[in-house]
Amino acid sequence: xxxxIPGRVEEVWEADGTRMATVDFSGIRKEVCxxxxxxxxxxxxxxxxxxxxxxxxxxxSALETLALFREAGLLDQELGTA
Amino acid sequence: MKYLDEFxxxxxxxxxxxxxxxxxxxxxxxxxxxxxxTHTIIRNGIDQLLPDDVTLIHGPGCPVCVTPLETIxxxxxxxxxxxVIFCTFGDMARVxxxxxxxxxxxxxxGDVRLVYSPLDAVxxxxxxxxxxxxxxxxxxxxxxxxxxxxxxxARRLELTNFSLLVSxxxxxxxxxxxxxxxxRRVQGFLAAGHVCTVMGMAQYVPLVERYQVPIVVTxxxxxxxxxxxxxxxxxxxxxxxxxxxxxxxxxxxxGNPTARxxxxxxxxxxxxxWRGIGLIPRSGWRLAPAFAEFDAEQRFDVGSIVAEESPRCxxxxxxxGHITPPQCEAFGTGCTPRSPLGAPMVxxxxxCAAYYQxxxxxxxxxxxx
Amino acid sequence: xxxxxxxxxSTGRHWRAAxxxxxxxxxxxxxQNWSCPVPLxxxxxxxxxxGGGGRLGAELIEHLFLPAFGGTGSILAxxxxxxxxxxxxxxxxxxTDSFVVRPRFFPGGNLGDLAVNGTVNDVxxxxxxxxxxxxxxxxxxxxxxxxxxxxxxxxGAAARRAGVEVVTGDTxxxxxxxxxGAYITTAGVGLIxxxxxLGPHRVQPxxxxxxxxxxxxxxxxxxxxxxxxEFGSEILSDTAPLNGLVAAxxxxxxxxxxxxxxxxxxxxxxxxxxxxxxxxxxxxxxxSVPVPEPVSAACSLLGLDPLEVANEGRxxxxxxxxxxxxxxxVLRSDPLGVGATAIGQVVAEHAGVxxxxxxxxxxxxxxxxxxxQLPRIC
Numbered sequence: 001x002x003x004x005i006p007g008r009v010e011e012v013w014e015a016d017g018t019r020m021a022t023v024d025f026s027g028i029r030k031e032v033c034x035x036x037x038x039x040x041x042x043x044x045x046x047x048x049x050x051x052x053x054x055x056x057x058x059x060x061s062a063l064e065t066l067a068l069f070r071e072a073g074l075l076d077q078e079l080g081t082a
Numbered sequence: 083m084k085y086l087d088e089f090x091x092x093x094x095x096x097x098x099x100x101x102x103x104x105x106x107x108x109x110x111x112x113x114x115x116x117x118x119x120t121h122t123i124i125r126n127g128i129d130q131l132l133p134d135d136v137t138l139i140h141g142p143g144c145p146v147c148v149t150p151l152e153t154i155x156x157x158x159x160x161x162x163x164x165x166v167i168f169c170t171f172g173d174m175a176r177v178x179x180x181x182x183x184x185x186x187x188x189x190x191x192g193d194v195r196l197v198y199s200p201l202d203a204v205x206x207x208x209x210x211x212x213x214x215x216x217x218x219x220x221x222x223x224x225x226x227x228x229x230x231x232x233x234x235x236a237r238r239l240e241l242t243n244f245s246l247l248v249s250x251x252x253x254x255x256x257x258x259x260x261x262x263x264x265x266r267r268v269q270g271f272l273a274a275g276h277v278c279t280v281m282g283m284a285q286y287v288p289l290v291e292r293y294q295v296p297i298v299v300t301x302x303x304x305x306x307x308x309x310x311x312x313x314x315x316x317x318x319x320x321x322x323x324x325x326x327x328x329x330x331x332x333x334x335x336x337g338n339p340t341a342r343x344x345x346x347x348x349x350x351x352x353x354x355x356w357r358g359i360g361l362i363p364r365s366g367w368r369l370a371p372a373f374a375e376f377d378a379e380q381r382f383d384v385g386s387i388v389a390e391e392s393p394r395c396x397x398x399x400x401x402x403g404h405i406t407p408p409q410c411e412a413f414g415t416g417c418t419p420r421s422p423l424g425a426p427m428v429x430x431x432x433x434c435a436a437y438y439q440x441x442x443x444x445x446x447x448x449x450x451x
Numbered sequence: 452x453x454x455x456x457x458x459x460x461s462t463g464r465h466w467r468a469a470x471x472x473x474x475x476x477x478x479x480x481x482x483q484n485w486s487c488p489v490p491l492x493x494x495x496x497x498x499x500x501x502g503g504g505g506r507l508g509a510e511l512i513e514h515l516f517l518p519a520f521g522g523t524g525s526i527l528a529x530x531x532x533x534x535x536x537x538x539x540x541x542x543x544x545x546x547t548d549s550f551v552v553r554p555r556f557f558p559g560g561n562l563g564d565l566a567v568n569g570t571v572n573d574v575x576x577x578x579x580x581x582x583x584x585x586x587x588x589x590x591x592x593x594x595x596x597x598x599x600x601x602x603x604x605x606x607g608a609a610a611r612r613a614g615v616e617v618v619t620g621d622t623x624x625x626x627x628x629x630x631x632g633a634y635i636t637t638a639g640v641g642l643i644x645x646x647x648x649l650g651p652h653r654v655q656p657x658x659x660x661x662x663x664x665x666x667x668x669x670x671x672x673x674x675x676x677x678x679x680x681e682f683g684s685e686i687l688s689d690t691a692p693l694n695g696l697v698a699a700x701x702x703x704x705x706x707x708x709x710x711x712x713x714x715x716x717x718x719x720x721x722x723x724x725x726x727x728x729x730x731x732x733x734x735x736x737x738x739s740v741p742v743p744e745p746v747s748a749a750c751s752l753l754g755l756d757p758l759e760v761a762n763e764g765r766x767x768x769x770x771x772x773x774x775x776x777x778x779x780x781v782l783r784s785d786p787l788g789v790g791a792t793a794i795g796q797v798v799a800e801h802a803g804v805x806x807x808x809x810x811x812x813x814x815x816x817x818x819x820x821x822x823x824q825l826p827r828i829c
Contacts, residue, residue, distance in 0.1 A: 005752055025751070026744040026748035027686075027743075027744055028745050030682045048752075
């Protein structure tokens with residue numbers, strides 16, 4: 001039950017005492033609740049699950065992970081096993 | 083960086099697969115708990131790209147699959163009431179109860195609405211004050227914060243026509259039940275990434291220590307799943323048993339404390355029946371007494387529910403990884419996605435539905451294997 | 452003749468004329484072997500899935516309509532989008548479709564556009580030149596005349612654009628609460644030139660599968676404004692008449708074997724139907740399937756498969772392998788075919804099954820959608 005999709009926060013406002021946002025997913029915009037990510041601001045990416053942001057996506061961490069993937073592949077090339 | 087395509091890059095996938103092939107020297111069985119990961123695996127054909135020595139066992143991380151039959155029947159009874167607008171996620175709509183599913187209730191005139199978010203149900207409650215709006219609140223820990231906040235909103239808005247039919251389930255007790263089972267085949271786990279986004283990783287430390295199994299917190303894009311598998315295999319080959327985080331961009335050790343605070347206020351732990359598996363103690367959440375007015379189970383008296391599972395359905399054994407779907411006698415014959423006996427054949431993440439697809443590729447001869 | 456009972460049963464039904472004098476027994480229906488979910492076997496009623504363009508709908512046709520109208524040897528049994536019939540010296544394509552989309556107005560078009568383009572396209576897929584349409588309206592008491600006027604004007608404009616004429620029609624009104632605003636049914640007839648012979652019998656291993664442009668636009672455009680799923684998007688329905696593209700292909704002498712427009716059930720449904728009816732396998736390469744980013748994002752958000760999302764202005768063509776490049780050239784020189792691309796091929800293996808090579812090099816089966824796609828949340 002984990003269909004969480006990354007989206008970019010475009011606009012933030014308050015409704016009925018709750019922090020809400022318009023999040024953009026490559027051209028699709030949806031209204032979501034930011035109550036659980038008080039530190040998220042416009043421009044940040046978040047994981048959205050059933051209309052709620054659960055966390056801010058950490059770009060540095062993402063880049064690091066991708067670099068790790070690249071290394072895993074390179075290591076095999078170096079060892080001649082790829 | 084958009085966090086999607088980058089994590090589906092085919093070249094990087096090849097690199098990870100090559101590394102896995104280089105690492106594996108003997109057979110291993112790994113379980114991914116989360117249905118979302120099962121979906122990624124099937125959707126991308128990851129099963130087939132892994133070395134033959136690696137067996138992926140699809141775990142019970144599909145809340146659609148494990149929602150107790152009695153709860154489904156209760157949902158059907160509530161949804162059939164004329165004053166009710168019954169709101170549900172799409173994948174629950176075709177899960178068979180003892181006699182029908184939500185779509186057949188809709189066909190018979192029930193007001194069943196598919197929604198994307200529990201907030202949609204609250205909007206409906208405000209829009210239709212004369213109707214009773216009920217939201218089918220199922221899911222793992224990932225979904226509970228959304229449901230919890232929705233209940234708090236309903237209270238703030240002083241809604242009297244809104245309630246939840248709750249059937250939340252928790253991952254660590256399920257993993258414990260699987261680890262405790264006598265015929266356990268699972269040697270390592272991919273932990274559910276977004277569950278950990280909410281709950282953090284602390285709950286898995288005792289599991290690693292007690293059962294000495296590798297547990298790797300894993301994401302949902304193809305590269306994430308491959309990496310999770312790669313790390314579990316590396317641990318197994320090296321004889322290690324550790325808790326690792328392979329999804330650091332979305333998971334921290336402490337998780338989301340705000341979310342947990344709200345969940346702790348609105349829900350309390352309870353015993354939970356897992357369809358096909360049985361009772362797992364303290365494995366679910368229900369509404370706390372302070373929020374009883376939002377509990378659909380208490381609000382609607384639907385009489386006694388006599389739940390009748392199909393005697394031929396062996397989904398419990400499938401969900402725990404004791405058998406593969408093709409080993410069930412009904413698989414592909416009496417039980418197909420078109421006429422399912424149990425939930426794992428309905429859900430797009432269910433193991434039975436997944437195997438059914440591959441069986442089609444290899445021809446009907448495989449049905450009995 | 453009015454039925455005396457409509458309750459579900461597997462016994463025969465007796466239909467009596469109003470004077471009670473005559474009775475006609477019908478053969479009993481046996482839903483036991485249908486694909487309906489288990490509960491429907493005990494209470495056979497229509498469910499939404501029967502209209503979804505997938506397996507449930509196909510079984511309704513096979514087990515209920517076909518036996519009633521003609522049986523397995525009949526023209527109807529060919530079950531194409533349009534029937535190809537001989538009328539004297541002329542070979543005609545004849546098709547009908549009902550349009551019930553909700554909401555009636557969506558980004559990029561309205562019910563009227565679909566009503567004309569949908570039937571024009573069904574006729575055109577046989578290789579026929581569409582000529583004439585009929586238009587039947589079932590209107591709910593209370594429907595605003597302004598709206599009906601817009602729908603009619605839209606249909607007229609669409610017909611002129613497609614080069615067809617609405618030559619006959621009918622209007623009925625039903626009580627308020629019984630009709631959901633407006634339903635439109637159109638039937639269309641077209642003329643097939645001598646020598647044009649398209650159909651599953653011509654599909655062979657080696658054929659290349661082409662799609663005339665990006666997929667998923669119509670379904671997502673409609674979903675974006677439907678209750679319960681609204682989201683902001685710039686996506687417009689792709690509703691359009693495809694007879695121009697078809698005529699261009701035929702005029703250029705392209706070796707086309709079969710064409711279908713992937714409406715409800717999407718490309719997945721079409722490929723499965725053709726694989727089944729031509730008894731061949733189909734392989735597609737996911738990375739080659741043109742899915743616009745917003746469509747892909749909407750599908751991820753809602754848990755839908757873009758291959759199963761409806762299109763209203765795209766065609767899928769099976770062409771001889773040696774002529775595929777030529778076909779693409781012809782398609783791309785038409786504004787409606789600018790994004791045309793090859794997405795796969797026909798193979799001899801796994802007859803009746805459609806297989807996709809996934810983005811990361813694995814394989815998966817693309818199944819016939821069961822019914823109305825249920826947005827997935829898990």
